[in-house]
Amino acid sequence: MIDGPLAAAADMIVLTLPDGSTREVPAGTLARDVVGSIGARLLQASYAVAVNGEVLDLMTPLRASGAFVVITDKDPRALGVLRHSGAHILATAVRRLRPDAKIGFGPAIEDGFYYDFEVEKPFTPDDLAAFEAEMKKVIAEKYPFVREEVTLAQARERFVDDPLKLERLDDFEGSDEVISTYTDGPFIDLCRGPHVPDTSYLKHFKLLSIAGAYWRGDVKRQMLQRIYATAFLKKDDLDAHLHRIEESRKRDHRVLGKSLDLFQLFPVAPGAVFWTPKGTTLYNTLEAFVRERQQDAFKEIKTPLLYNKALWEQSGHWGKYRENMFLVLDNETGEHDMSLKPMNCPSHHLYFASHKHSYRDLPMRYVTFDVLHRNELSGALSGLTRVRQFAQDDCHVYLREDQIAAEVQFLMTFILGYYETFGLTARLKFATRPEQRIGSDELWDRAEGALRAALESTGREYEMKEGDGAFYGPKIDFDVTDSIGRAWQLGTIQLDYNAPERFDLTYTGDDNTAHRPVVIHRAVSGSFERFIAILIEHFAGAFPVWLSPEQVRVIPIASDYNEQSEALVQRMKALGIRATLDARNETLNYRIREGEVQKVPYMCVIGRREAEENTVALRIRGAGKKQDILPVDDFLARVTEEIRTRALVPAAPDASTPAETETAS
Template identity: 70%
Template sequence: SEVIAADYPFTREVVDRDEANRRFADDPLKLERISELGADETITIYTDGPFVDLCRGPHLPSTGRLKHVKLLHGAGAYWRGDSSRQMLQRIYGTAFHKEKDLATHLHNLEEARKRDHRRLARELDLVMFHPFAPGAPFWTEKGTVIYNALMAYMRELQRDDYREIRTPLMYNKGLWEISGHWGKYRENMFLVLDNETNQHDFSLKPMNCPSHHLMYAAKKHSYRDLPVRYVTYDALHRNEVSGALSGLTRVRQFAQDDCHIYLTEDQIASEVSRLVTFILAYYGTFGLEATLKFATRPAVRIGEDAMWDRAEAALRSALDATGLPYEHKPGDGAFYGPKIDFDVHDSIGRAWQLGTIQLDYAAPERFDLQYTGVDNTDHRPVIIHRAVNGSFERFIAILIEHFAGAFPFWLSPEQVRVLPIADDFHDAAAGVVATLRAAGVRATLDVRGETLNYRIRDGELAKVPYLAVIGAREAEGGTVAVRTRGAGSKQVVMPVAEFAAKCRELESTRSLGL
């Protein structure tokens, strides 16, 4: 606050290398930094009051512009992240114009910390990691329930119009040479030794696209069969550096809801409009709101301008037809075509980039894909790359944080926990579990020799949607006393059959409420 009150202006100076070396002569780390700067780089120095720094900028005009400041934390950091070098102190802070905005930001940081999926996934026993498989999640029986429920939902939505296929996990480099990954993406792939050639000629697939193109190319397609929509949920591997691995958001092994659609140019508009509706409805199931971004031709790109004009016009008219607002991102498209990206906003207002719809005019050329047109001659299809979840792993991380671990009924690994109030009611409670299980409910029985209050508290901590308590009255009357997650100690008594029907209803409608 002293520095803010002084309102020191930030002054920027451009200096040459000798001057920079002279000014930081007593600072060996700065000198190291300067020695690494390229000959054509501009060296700038910023000064505010007594503080002089080698910095690229930019900065505020003066320190007085800072209003509400909070230092968040300090951490030791090795110079260059190299543990053989000096330990430096890194200080994190944030600043806002209004005190209220700072308070909101700090509150959200605290919420984010409480919801951190790495902690919740461990506490709720959903996932484990092991040093023998860095970055590859082990899904526990509970985590697997969530994973399978999401996949079942995705399969249900895609049952009629999509063709689910399975393709190999490992490919010869010849495929990646055609797709272009061997040249540009090889360091992100896990290479595998081929014993016959003694070369690392094989790799685990980092994405499904090229394998789908091979499937498409292997058959003849008429314009009448298009669009062809292939979807695959296979395991993918990407060689993320071990230091970057983090929980479920940066992993080496994952699966996507990866779809490639082969279609004619005329079909782009109607297909995109279907996809946008599909994707938004899917997010809506989770109470996630999405914003759309329309990214157009980048400076470095393939294809003629006429192609880009057509592709962008098709995407834009499809977007406009949805009536939804979207942000325009000129120059942000893929080098092979324009795209629509979907950012979802979770319950504490954070944005996550998830889904994508990308037009691709390059792969059909590289893979020499064809379809037979109305005129009975060969034509090139266009490809749409589509993902809704992105990876299931990252999507589950987002869901854990969005719901703070309190999943909707249909995603809850344990949906109902039945608690007899005393030993006498074990049989009645076991009967309730059997009835619920017969109705397809994931019900468990807690007959541990702990007090009822202890077991209720435990069920609440496990975020089980319903705790069903069985005492004398319930055992006699064929009823359950139901405690709903988040409704405190309120109990509602209802016949077992009615409760089972309610559970079935929540499951089949994928309701967000209980």
Template identity: 45%
Template sequence: MKLFIKDVGELELQAPISVGSLAEKLGRKTVIAAIHDGKLIDVRDEVEEGQIEFVTLDHPVAPQVYRHTMSHIMAQAVMRIFGEDKVLLGIGPVIENGFYYDFEIISGKIVEEDLPKIQEEMRKIIEQDLPIERFTMKKDEAVEFMKQRGQKYKVELLSEMQEETVTFYKQGEFVDLCRGPHLPSTGIVKHFKLLSLSGAYWRGNESNPMLQRIYGTAFASEEELNKYVEMIEEARRRDHRKLGPALGIFFIDHDHAPGMPIFTPAGTVILRELMNFSRELHLSSGYQEVMTPLVMSEKLWRMSGHWDHYKENMYFTSKEDQNFAIKPMNCPGHILIYKNKPVSYRDLPIRYFEFGRVHRYERSGVLHGLLRVRSFTQDDAHIFCRIDQIEQEIVGIIRLIERIYAQFGFEYSVELSTMPEDHMGDVETWNMATESLKNALESIKLPYVIKEGEGAFYGPKIDFHVKDSIGRMWQCATVQLDFLMPQRFDLYYVDADGSQVRPVMIHTAKYGSLERFLGILIEHFAGAFPTWLAPTQAVVLPISDRHRHYAEQIVEKFSHSGVRIKLDARHETLSYRVRESQTMKVPYMFIVGDREMNEKKISVRTRKGVDLGAKDIDEVLNTVIEEIRTRSLKNLLEG
């Protein structure tokens, strides 16, 4: 039996051997897991042939292992504090940048003040450096074992498992049903922090009991942990759910429109600017803007496949014995436009785009400010083209996305998602569509990673994830290739020889959702939008009443040039008004007093507190206009 080990070479084995024993045999003392033929496995797993790569603490997948172990350490600590007979265990998975565990405390509850106590008990478990053992049981035995321990949620999980044999992990007195992998002992990773406490329905179902969820994170080094905690604190300061309402941009009326944001005049200004920018780029790239109905018949949604694959996320209504759905997608409307008149091969590609309002039902437990809503606007576009045009169209979309992200200073990464289990159409069509997307990405040498089984139900897709100013990644733009919708709607174009040929349909949104993109921008800029996006771009502050007329003249001059400017002549101190303008993140403050009136100038301050001194009015106006025209991210008045 031959085993190829990365960084070691080929090794001849006489019998299967555990990863841990193999690592010890080769003098590798810091191995915590391994990747065997592309799959992450436990140090306790045996291997005999294939390819293997040892995982140490500095390996990219190592956090999956030590954070999973840390969730068990946390559960053990909770049981020690509240008592084994009082704690019902839910699940404790690894998530991006951390882990959590769900608990039910019998006749009690965990409160925020308990988190430091739980952390301290976790440190004791880590200091004990308890060996972590794995053992197996027959499923029937495991059910009885968990029943005896009173763990009803584990019994429920076991009852749904198909395996005849299940695995458990044990550390000291703590035992948990788990597939792993886990660290060899509890003392290997010491740098962790519990972050928050929240409620979570068992298995995400609102009809199930509400459990308590503790979130935490862990890192291999103290430096990494501190850096992440600082980022979390900065993210809290930037939270759009607080900043947005505080800056008068939006609010959500949970009693009357739950999950559906309401935008104030200030928020509407920002959305309008985002739409204007997107509209300019689309129109200059050969797209035609359209508008489609918000409510369309059940028949249409059955034909599109949404009725069978997306019904649980849709809103419905009935009138005159007809059933209708509020659209969750814009694509069927664009298809109706395509079908409205004959199409020749010479007409292709046809590119439609729309700022389409859509509604999708999301459970109340997952709603999150502007980032997860029930009502939102997409800068949605659909391209109908020939097969030989696919690659050039996808490349064109990518270039358009790059142009949009460059405007905001975003770096990005790309994912290609393939056929999901719940899909329409045959595998051959899916493979052809997936290869088309791969070819387009590779033709422009754009790096990407593959996400198996995460495509839309009607086709594979490319997703773009932008990195914000504090390093977080957000999924925004998408490009989805669709051979199936044209077939379901019997779309065709007339080819050169007079035959009828199916077009290919490409779905794409650049912002993704305007609401979500705005939420990201609020946090990216910490509410201090570049001047072209700022709801109020400048405010004029007369020092006293006798300076008001001069201030009004400045407001009029700037307003006529398209600058969003306001007068603040309230009977408050100048310092108070300056602070309030800075709090509201207004890019520029123009202060006028006797000297400014006499010299026909304005004194300029920025929201950062920088005093630029007295300046010529026309010079300032021209610079601000240029800053807005070029959609600059920089304050041009500062040079």
């Protein structure tokens, strides 16, 4: 028996508060009573407690000594407890109005919570409104959340009418995990907790949407109805969140893609994008920009789209990645032993291996913009962000091990500079070996060590993503933040010691013998398709002039000035400016309005004075009705310079959009 100052009798526990003071209470004392003994006001302000970092609700009997923290609205964990409690309140309301609904899971998620239900008839938006109204009643009734610990047999009895819960209970068979149920008023759920003390704690919430979701995320199981909702501790936070959702909706690239006539999708080509003339211009402009940035230090090659499985067996894709590949029937063998390439790496390795390389030639950087195919589930496809056919600005670097740090720095500067052009900022994440992987632990140790050292040599901050590496190596991911604060994972630098082994890649060292190079996989935009979706939403469709499919629109006030206007358009085209003429027989206001809707950066209005004095009445996107009169030469010089420097101008039509904040800073 150990004796010491903190030793307590077997039935007493000692709780240490953040200020270092202690409370000694009998084991089994409710958390609520401990908080109440510290202060009545603190008890009112508390949502839950944490003991040794584990969040417990206030009604939990405390059984262990340790660090004791009261969770109030100042603690970020309060929101998760509140949101999860909100899921119970939602289910309570749904069960009152639709007693037939079977309950699945109801967790808190990043921006709120959801609950899954199995129902005969899908929910409608009217149902959603009714559920929300019913939740307000449940909240007003102030039902306490009551926890009870039960045996497996007791639990099965309680959920005898809930097949999904019964299935969940099967997981407890033979385990000694504590099974607990929670009730709030008429509703009972199988749950580990924790929850807020009673339903009245949920004050600022909103039901958002309904979506189909497979039971347990398994496509072979039944489709449930998932209700998404959000909740916040403060009304202002809820309002700000709803505003952000509204703003995202307005910027939705699928909506803007249609209204700006950039791309289309056809059911006969699921997940493959049909680019319109304007969209193609946007795409090509972006691709040309990447090409230009890469022309000095990189070598572009075009490689085949279709390969025999022998290549995929060598690369490891056939074993680890085949379900994501489109297999193609080879008529000669009668087998599906050909595949469309899902990535460019093996073709680059094949090419590198076919030549002799000296240590002096490294690093060797191959880039390819070829079309790639990945067999995404049709249900997961969405706009430009989840597609089956796409192209990457894909690069593979072959280098000596002693070049890793310098190369990672070079690539990082390249990637971050690219994002800056669009006013996007990036956060770095370091991802380590995943469960599903190829290669020995020794190779992984070496790869992770080398990449991490290279990352640290840049002096930049980064976050860890344990277990999130590629199946062939660790990686640095670049998450960019757009103009309304959303994060997107884009670029990547992946270090690979496996491919050089599998493809028997070598270079001749200064000792005249063969050595293994290391491979780095690098993408900047991710896929062009997804990057364009992000740009559409980031700029709300109001692209900077260099990127705009239509840069200048010339509008004669009357047909008398058509000839002069046409001459101006031709002059701009000769300068490489994408200019159009709108000489239609419509009113001036109508034509200007249409140019605004199309988010054309510059409109030049030509009337008598402009025609006589060789000027333009310039309407700048985002500047309202204001018209600047300026000499044609000045205008052309200005636009040419903005295109050349890829300036983030002009502003977007409404003040909250990005280009304006960017140029103002």
